[in-house]
Amino acid sequence: MKFSQLAIVLLFVFSFSKIAAQEFKLGKVSVAELQEKMHPKDTSAVAAVLYEKGDVSFLYVEGQGFISVLEVEARIKIYKKEGYDWANKNVVYYIGSNLSKESVLFSDVVTYNLVGGKVEKTKLKSDGIFDENLNKYRSQKKITMPNVKEGSVIEYKYLVRSPNIGSLKGWYFQTSIPVNYSEYVTKIPEYFVYNSKQKGFIYPKIDVEKNNKSIVLVSKERSNDRDNVSHTTFSHDKLDYLETKTTYIAQDLPAMKDEAYVNNINNYTSSIEQELSMTRYPNEAFKSFSTDWNSVVKTIYDNEDFGLELNRTGYFENDLKALLKGITAQDEIIKTIFDYVKSNVKWNEYYGYNCDKGVKKAYKEKTGNVADINLMLTAMLRYAGLTVNPVLVSTRSNGIAMFPNRTAFNYVIAAVETGTGIILLDASDKFATPNILPFRALNWMGRLIRKDGTSEEVDLMPKKQSFDNITMSYRVNPEGVVTGKARRQCTDYNAMLYRNNVENVKEDTYLEKLENENDKIEINEYNRTNEKELLLPTIETFTFTGSNLCEIIGEKIYINPMLFFANKQNPFKQENREYPIDYGFPSSDKYSITIQIPEGYAVESMPVPSAIAMEDNLGMFKFNAAVNENILQLVITHQINAAIIPADYYSMLQEYYKGMIAKENEKIILKRI
């Protein structure tokens, strides 16, 4: 599975056909809309957006320059009580610094009900509007609609004024309820060029027109005349400019439904985001921000919280010299520096590709955000003479970075170029090792930035299989008690998952859990190896006794050969699937099982060997069993060869698991002789 497949699916086609915006106006709620009992296309919908319009325009404010004004109006139908949440609306806005403070103003907030065949209007008064300060940077305005019942139609309008024209507020055409009509209009003066990125499976129709506009600038001049009487003269300068009006219209958008094993639902929701890519002020040189990956990268690199921080070395030079004394092998250098950063600077759980407190301070205080840590790591490795570059990443929670812009990324890691390929490093996670990144960073492609400002894509998804190898031998006695020992070895991502699982868990508690989750076996002689040796596979061994592991029915003993390791449930319960199945990494589970049967018993029947192969070599299940006197031997493997499997394969995958689970639960029958 290649990244390009998804990219193609998500690529959109601009269609410049002339479209007519539909006439919706606040206040014109029809009786038919109020009478509607359920959504005509989705009878289970709890509510629906009847129409929603967003309009972004630019306003010239004296002394401040251009600001953006977003005007939103919406009409929402509430079908069921479960949809009452749609009668609450909140808008978050930025209050960080005086210069860039935003404001939000709600108006025309009305609930409509049908009472005795007549339309009844209830207006929202000020007691239903709340302003809440979230933190230093953000506030939110909230409204809760009055008099909402099943069948109500609600309307509201709000205005967001923002001096932050670097990126406009995004517009989501689609949401978790059906949207009948969604219109988004941007009216952008010629001085600005925005780069828009669009996502989702449904593409709005787009219409572009150019209009002539003008601003009148008023300037004041005071002068004293000969009689020393002061005069104020006003001069009006008219500035003509061209405005590009773009209208996006999407209709009949189905509700978005989240599914299991989906990376991030927002990757698939129809939406548009706009980021400033260039300014073209009159009498000024063009200033470009992010029209392609190279300029995005340059902008990021030129930012002092990134490039400058990357070039600092003074703060660690002495420590590093001492640390690297006598170490010459590249692998050793990488390991030493990587471990040094991991153990000395702890991640404060903040993302970002820009440093928060700066590498120097982070180094001193021993904590920092992702950029503080990984840019420091990059600088140290460079200092040690390796070819190392930062790689910009978009975390799973941030969605997939598909279009060139600065906000596409929110995370940074380091990449060492070696003769045999690239080694990815993330020192913010304590269990990460070279080429084993924390799950949050495993998200399609990253972008590697070189010193000369060029950049290239780097595939973040693991190619190497992570192993989970289980060796188990046990004997069964005639009373049905099973005693045996097991050894489990995990590599790479499986080892990382294991380490996360056992971290901070007392051994006693861990064993209690292991016993209870595995048919109440009793575990003894438990041993764990390499828990802290991150480069080595984790190994646990234990002996066990279980009285619930087989069944004696009449003269016969029925055993599931895999005992508690058998998969019992198909993880893919849903009938259909829209989005790719994201395993995170390729894997291989292998069980080698030896069973000793009790004296006086013989095998009456046992599962026959079989194999299931997935299409296109995406995975493979093999089941082998053989009997030799009173010893049974089985080898079972289950292999997933890709980190991500496209949704087209869903039913194939379901069948695969169905077959595998049926096989894994077949019994060995022992009879008395």
Added chain:
Amino acid sequence: MKLIFCSLFFLLFSLTIFAQKSEYTAVNISDSLKENADAVVRLNQVDIVIASQRSMTTKSKRVITVFNEKGLNAIDAVEYYDKSTTVKSIEAVVYDLQGKEIKKIKRKDFRDQSVVGGGTFFSESRYLYLDYTPIDYPFTIVYESEVSTSTTAFIRKWMPLDNYNTSIEKSILNVAYPNNLGFKKKELHFSGFNIKKVTDSATLLSYVATNILAQKPEDYSPAFKDIFPSVMMGLESFHLEGVDGTATTWEAFGKWYANTILLGTTDLSDETKTKIKTLVGAEKDPVKKAKIVYDYVQKKSRYVNIAIGIGGWKPMLANDVDRLGYGDCKALTNYTKALLEIVGVPSYNAILYGNSYKMDIDSEFVSMQGNHMILSIPNKDKYIWLECTSQDDPFGYQGTFTDDRNVLIIKPEGGEIVRTTIYEDKNNTQISKGNYSLSEEGNLSGFITIVSQGSQYNKKTTVEKMQPTDKEAYYKSYWDNINNLKISKAVFLNDKENITFTEDVQINAVNYGSISTNKMMFVVDAFNKYTGNVKRIRNRKNPFQIQRGYIDEDEIEINLPTGFTIEYLPAVVALKGKYGEYKIEIIKKENNKLLYKRSISINKGRYSNTEYDEYRLFMEKVNKSDNAKIILTKN
């Protein structure tokens, strides 16, 4: 019913403490305190000074050694504030293993956040909290704060031990109060813990607790506060945001509440009065009138929690609820009361703890308690209870959020402690009748009717309102013992009059019977397998309790595939013990049919720690029997 807490008794308190020189290294902690501990409270000193009825200052000093990430909770460096409560100081200092200072955290470095979230839509309250990234474990943190408030209606309960996996080296409480405010206290669950009362006079109270070992959480335990030590405190003369109060009895407390907090909140417009009178019409029976009004409120209103005004205690005016159509538990309860008043049905606000774990208002300790409000309507010698935040609950149904607990009823003539509806074990039933057929390939198709009542009704009704995909997911997890399950039909009947929920479900699944060579094997009990996992717990310490008992009865007809003969049929199993009874039976019938009968009853109760294993073994037998398989051989 929604599980929602009102911010009614929003417990905003504060702690305070003396500075005290101490050794902060983690090296010299005794081994016994380290056992099972993610953190050790080296010192927790709380000094409460009640200067007057309208002024209380709480100083806290806490020295905590944290061993790992899970121990971070024990630091608990959070202070709430609002119009009547001020955080005067707050700071923390971090020391490394050796006791060397590594970081100072000043007030400005604490994060400041609104309490909005979860069930609360808007609130004026905010809080300051510590956001610290540990560099290394273990470390020791010294946290100090001082908070003053004019609200003396609540004094934070003292709980020397307040979390699992945390041990206590020393915990000190000092309280100073004027002798004329009627300070009172109640000690709970002290026995078995090393707690010394140092002073107990007309103006001073103090305790010292030392060396309390870390406790491990155990399933089926009573709530923390029901087994571990605490001291409840209160004043007879108190203050709540601009309102003074005095109460020594529940009667007086209720009077005060009715005459100050609730006064004047139930006025309604003439228009609404006429409307509701017309709606009720000629109906004379008070219960029937109440039903009409409750139905009206359920249709008209929705739950939105807005905590403004007297500490979130005063309900929104009934008139506002009438206009806006929403409110929190107090607002909606009060509104319903106002409507009932118009049609001549008396009803009272009831204050309680809303939680699926049953919690009582402590009847022996007259004070502000609870977190929720419902409405009580006297009906002969009993009460009908109405959950006014729910748009779906049947009239008078309490489910598992407010059932079987002591609540405070506010009557104008005085408060009164009353117990809410008890749903007896025998009435919490799930009766299933159905059938399934197996094909020669082991594929199953079946139909079942499940009827749920009592507290089981509550568990089931949510499925009715689910989206199709959620509904499917619900049944797939409900019957997770059936692989490859497909739901072909699910129809519901929600009889609110008789509080009975009926599900008619049709299913099919391939590979239910597992085939090996010439045999087919399948679990008889397809529809109602006990799925709980009563864990084995080494050396259980806590008593265990079953809060609600129930009865399940199943009668399932099984059509066996043709061309097979029965090789093995599970025998009758009958179990009987103090925790309940269980029985299964398979009856052979004509035409390749079997009848599977299963019944289980579980008794509610509180049992000792040693009885736990007995219960576990009982449930394990149930589990085993529910897994009993039939084996068929191909002819």
